[in-house]
Amino acid sequence: MADEATTALDVVVQAEVLELLARMRAEHDLALLLVSHDLAVIAEVCDRVLVAYAGELVEDGPAERVLNDPLHPYTEALLRVTTVGDWERRELEVIPGAPPEVGARLPGCRFADRCAFAAPECLSGPVPLRETADGRRVRCVRGEELDLSRAGAHGTREVAV
């Protein structure tokens, strides 16, 4: 398990750390659980991506699918506000609002007050993690109904994985 293993490193040292991890995986036939906020590193290293928000798993799937065709609005927002991929941005975007306080008891989706796609049904009860027809998992009542792909809600994006 490598928890933020490359955070705050310059790109040269980061590349060395990633190369070392890749070599250890290959030589010892290891699985690597990489915890990171750096989507560019995740896109380079990971086969599978799990996205967490406010203490809950909100999306899980193959890296190529999650990073290019997210199902959860938080994943889509993360991709929109980072420099990963070929986003053509004129100014730095942010996700408005703030995460709920630790332990806060909320009526429904924990991302609802920051979500551009929130609807009344999002607050009608706890949102379960659901499996989609193609074997991915998402915690969103509108997950398969929304088009959050690179050609979808917020412009164009393509992430090389």
Ligand code: SF4
């Ligand atoms: S459940 Fe509703 S508020 Fe939560 S992420 Fe999905 S659309 Fe947004």
